[in-house]
Amino acid sequence: MISQEKNPGNAATPDVPVTRDHVHPVTLREVAEAAGVSTATVSLVINKKKNARIADETRQRVNDAIRQLGYRPNAMAKNLVSGTSKFIGLVADGVATTPFAGQIIHGAQDEAWKHGYALLIANTEGNVDLEKDAIAMMLEYKVRGILYSTWFHRATKVPSTLRESDFVLVNCFSPDSPSARAVVPDEAQGGQSATEILLRGGHRRIAFINTTTPAPAKDGRLAGYRAALDAAGIPFDPSLVLEAYPDQEGGYGATGELLQLDVSAVYCYNDRMAMGLYDGLRENGLSIPDDIAVVGFDNQEVIAAHLRPPLSTVSLPHYELGAAGVRMLLGIEAAPDGAALKIECPAVERSSVALHSAA
Amino acid sequence: MISQEKNPGNAATPDVPVTRDHVHPVTLREVAEAAGVSTATVSLVINKKKNARIADETRQRVNDAIRQLGYRPNAMAKNLVSGTSKFIGLVADGVATTPFAGQIIHGAQDEAWKHGYALLIANTEGNVDLEKDAIAMMLEYKVRGILYSTWFHRATKVPSTLRESDFVLVNCFSPDSPSARAVVPDEAQGGQSATEILLRGGHRRIAFINTTTPAPAKDGRLAGYRAALDAAGIPFDPSLVLEAYPDQEGGYGATGELLQLDVSAVYCYNDRMAMGLYDGLRENGLSIPDDIAVVGFDNQEVIAAHLRPPLSTVSLPHYELGAAGVRMLLGIEAAPDGAALKIECPAVERSSVALHSAA
């Protein structure tokens, strides 16, 4: 292989700054000595202080020394003197439990990064002791603030230690402390969007399979469904809303009842239910979207995008939730009304809905 | 509600340590003053130094002051003096891209935590500049070491800055620098376990739908398949291994070719392919597991556990990968042979395989 020829010369003395493993890290003072200046000077050129007067020649010499020695500033020392760290904490109750959490992390990461902050994360999997320790740790690192996030949209109790820091609730809210800042998905708008996909497909008689589990999503998504019907001038028919456990089995199990309803379209509480429903419908010889149109909710990629046919659904904006959380924390963005900030759930249309012209 | 009665007394003066928002954090010195001792003393009682001689009465006084003031040690200052931080960095190329990454984070988190370390994570989504910045950031925080992880098992180039720190590759390996420590899933063992599920089900003529994409997994899973057949005394028949793109569509598309093979069982390169294959098989009126048994690979929960019937598969040990990575980094665990440490892919049996007695 050619690549074996790649690194000619003496492997023991690379030309990269040496920084051998595990020697004491290079410090400011060493750079200063190497450049023949004071540490103050080095500090000034590193931070490119605008009103510092440094000769170009000196600046050059310092930069050379830095490169030569492979100097890396010690962020800890920096933070110590500045009094304020560049950390944002993120405590999550379920990074592992759900494919979604990653997106919250990702969004928070990107946004934090953008403002020069690093993310300190802790996954508690719902363990209260762990959570306390995690928050304590963050507090000790003097984080700028903490994002407290849950893996599904729900009410939560704000742990008391959390109040020792700035914080914002992400994907959750606290009925007990209405003053706590929070950012949540706009379930109602999402439900409305989901229903509108069907409405745009010409459907008038639309079932909604809601969840049996109480949650803000349950109420919100139903409210959205009703709002959409309302806006379309279709009277709400309670008999068209069923309930099932929000997973594949639930969706599958609801098939029978659904078929009694004589609807041309159905909006499922989530994608997993829709996935189960696909199976049920297929077993009954029904084809999607021609015999019946289906939309889901959550946009759980592995499912929605790859079902046959691909499922139209509504996206839970986890990335945005994380990003907006950071912005709120930093005071860049705020909820207009002092309540929770609601993030849009955008519709993503695929092919599980087709035009329904016949009555 | 009863809970409204919960917090009696004057809400403006809670009895919790006050630590009002955004005042200057309480420092050691303040505690010392409050307790009427020196900072040295406070430090000694906080860290419970074994050979420090402190009167019980004093100790008490200090602890009271700490509680009273709501003191939190400043981890930054601590690290500064100790010279070594309690951070472990985790750079991932795809927290968002995959539901798996969360597990690596989770495993690393738990293990790091166990040893008193906090996780500093950075998600690069494959962006090289971001990656360099992320590593630089970690270096500046003087992390104990860095876990460099990829979202699917593959060869990777070790970024040069990574060498400035201790590091271990997680879910990847570097052909260029064989000395780099690495921890990867044991694909061959996994492939063998997958095949053995089928073998145990009495199947002798087993197809393997491999991926078309080159990867360690492609070779490893095939090798495992062959090893299992070998061990069972079944000659390897190359015509029984097909190839398809490793997603639902690929699996669905492979149905036709598969049906020519006259096999009683099929082992798919991954769960997504199996999911597609389910659709294909069903369209052909075949039932799983009676007409044909199926196993997948990856144990992608949302899919495997909820397909109908639930899919037998083999688990990609992401949690363990993260945890083992941390252990390797800390020198607690090492690969026996100096090569990459291989983590077992455990079989998880569900109901997509049934006993096959007929020939």
Next chain:
DNA sequence: ATCGATTGATCAAGCGTTTTAGCAAAATAT
């Protein structure tokens, strides 16, 4: 030549801890 500005760089204090050496008082031994 003389004086005030300007330029280039340094001094030193301070950020919040830990830790070693040391000191005074109390306890024990002689």
Next chain:
DNA sequence: ATATTTTGCTAAAACGCTTGATCAATCGAT
């Protein structure tokens, strides 16, 4: 009573960096 040990605590240096105050040298203008 004196010498020795033990006990309880503190002073102060150090960790790596930033920053306002200073200072010496050079420059421009009179």
